[in-house]
Amino acid sequence: MLKLFRYLKPFRWAVAGVMAMVLLQSLSELYLPTLMADIVNDGVVKGDIPYIWKIGGFMLAVTAVGTLVSVAASYLSARIAAGFGRDVRSRTFRKVESFSLLEFDKIGTASLITRTTNDITQVQSVLIMMMRMMVMAPMMCIGGLIMAISKDAHLSLVFVGALPVLALTIFLIASKGIPYFKAMQKKIDKLNLVLREGLTGIRVIRSFNRSEHESKRFDEANGDLTQTAIKVNQIMAFMMPMMMLILNFSSLAIIWFGGLRVSGGHMQVGDLMAFLQYAMQIMFSLLMVSMMFVMVPRASASAVRINEVLELQTSGTEQSAKASAQQEKRLDMRKGPRGEVEFEQVSFRYPGAENPAISGISFRSSPGEITAIIGGTGSGKSTLISMIPRFYDAEEGSVRIDGVDVKKMSVEELRSMIGLVPQKAQLFTGSVSDNIRYGNDEASDEEVRHAAAIAQAGDFIENLPEGYSAPVAQGGSNLSGGQKQRLSIARALVRKPAIYVFDDSFSALDFKTDAKLRAALRGETTEATVIIVAQRVSTVMDADRIVVLEEGQIAGIGNHKELMAGCEVYREIVSSQLSEEEIA
Structure with a gap:
């Protein structure tokens, strides 16, 4: 004491x-x-x-x-x-x-x-x-x-x-x-x-x-x-x-x-x-x-x-780079980060687990590209993207942004570059506009409305009795799952980050809204790096690069056409969701 x-x-x-x-x-x-x-x-x-x-x-x-x-x-x-x-x-x-x-x-x-x-x-x-x-x-x-x-x-x-x-x-x-x-x-x-x-x-x-x-x-x-x-x-x-x-x-x-x-x-x-x-x-x-x-x-x-x-020693505490070259890179990133994300032989094991959740993961996602990650339940998709904002730190290998290891960056600096939409949409008590501004508290009303429109949330917000001033209950319990997900996406969009990370963020949306949202996102994120985790093949088919995971390892990397030709795991996923006519 x-x-x-x-x-x-x-x-x-x-x-x-x-x-x-x-x-x-x-x-x-x-x-x-x-x-x-x-x-x-x-x-x-x-x-x-x-x-x-x-x-x-x-x-x-x-x-x-x-x-x-x-x-x-x-x-x-x-x-x-x-x-x-x-x-x-x-x-x-x-x-x-x-x-x-x-x-x-x-x-x-x-x-x-x-x-x-x-x-x-x-x-x-x-x-x-x-x-x-x-x-x-x-x-x-x-x-x-x-x-x-x-x-x-x-x-x-x-x-x-x-x-x-x-x-x-x-x-x-x-x-x-x-x-x-x-x-x-x-x-x-x-x-x-x-x-x-x-x-x-x-x-x-x-x-x-x-x-x-x-x-x-x-x-x-x-x-x-x-x-x-x-x-x-x-x-x-x-x-x-x-x-x-x-x-x-x-x-x-x-x-x-x-x-x-x-x-x-x-x-x-x-x-x-x-x-x-x-x-x-x-x-x-x-x-x-x-x-x-x-x-x-x-x-x-x-x-x-x-x-x-x-006194608990945390793995996510703020750290600074020591080498002068790294410091210079970080200064450049503050001026205008590109947002290139690179995984190099990344492995991670949860405490007490017998087998690693992911192992030997290597791929690169560049600005202006959409990288999709797909795989069966428990294949390590969410664990993988948790490495980017340092919710977990890689045991082996490294995750780099613009060539700098994320462990060499302060947490505040790192996360300011990322717009994350989590798998479970989490909202906070306040108004609709408050929740969207959670991504950028200096956003103007026009920016809030624009982000909501891109996230396909504008229509339902305007139909609420109080519009953007409508109250949101604790956890968003007074909204549907799809409405909460769209507000979560708008919250990330208003941030205008260099890197967008969508962790199975379209699962509660119907196919029509999903397609409209992805089309709007492509026009909004032309200069940003976009990483999408998804269960639906229809969500990832148009991605520039698809990473297929199986049991924590990469089973294939390529676009839809390349994977259909050379990745058995991907073909199985596609055939389980689409008809032969749709595949053709």
Whole structure:
């Protein structure tokens, strides 16, 4: 957890202020029993009423100062913790944004959500407590011991028996509860996972009448978390009764032996009353420590999970070229990238997989050309194009753009050159125009409408009640699959990139719309490199180059006519989709 506290650096003066105010509060509370002892010893016993009023007024002033600094410390510590939580959430989110798909696969989306919300909240809550208690508890404990010994050293021997018992009790209870706190965070991850799947997949769940099954899954995850929470709370519930039991026995011993000291003339009544209050302060300072033992382990488990995200070495982090020649090329590319894409002996294996997803892939796609990639399900098409924007990095070989290895380019520079239309159309809450402008937030209304027209989305947008201002629900759930795909294509077109990558982006379109869209695209992308992944032969037949994949390897490269003559795999795909008349 200490690693996370480096993010407190901007608040260091505020933290110092809180510490100073808590110190003043502790001093005021330590001083009050002594003032009370003076009132009893020198005022009540001697009947000196003016002295009682004088010291009583001073006690009120000390109490007022203690109250004011306590309120100020609480306010300032809450502001510090809120700012700390804001900064850590922001850094965590930015770090997650830099992850490649490998890191997302490794940690999991549900866990990342939990770490960014629940885990940071846990650390934030403990931070408030630590800023107050980490100064106050030791101060009250050590100061109380010193003041108690100053009142009567012999009576202080009561603490010799009470404090070790108290410390042992805290240790035994905390050691039993700490493992459960760590387990709880993982079970919150599991609950989030089930809940997220249940909400995002609600249409599938209902269509297959699996609502009862999903409710059972949720109940199991929820019950598991609940049982763990009950177990840890049962353990920690022993803390307060045990503390109060030890505290009351200690008070009883102090009154018993203190009474004997007073009757023997070794101690004044006021000092006994002050001693009892100091004993309470010492015990309650240890109670604060016990509360920290309850909260800190859970926060520590959360802090470890947050640090795992912040310190994870990502494969998609920004890197810069070192060689001067490469730097010059990159500068040229910024001025006007051509967008030539080249794969050279590229291989990639998913973590834990026995066989590579793709191996030995080599081809080139030049500006002004359309390169199509086709193959059976699981042949590696989507994996292959994921190498271009560096969602994954090649294990062997290289992917180059304009002669520069994509690993030598910054992610921001690389992806600014690419207009990607993913296989699953993903839209965001906002308006239709907002979603199109997601590709270029500086695009004018005319550019937005032009991109929509090329994507064959203009007609359906204009038929919406609010046109381009029509709202889009989360994930585009208020639009059809074809409408979402066309908006995704318009989003890429408005970007005007050097490289277009269409990952099976025409599958939800009817054949007529597909043909019109491809014809419009050809006129719009004459100077760009276009790479299309498709299942339909009709989509790729007119491509300048077709790459045929089978089981992660290239089975053939050429245009439609060349592949029909020399590639058995391609012929099988064509014959499965087209009639003999269409093939002819």
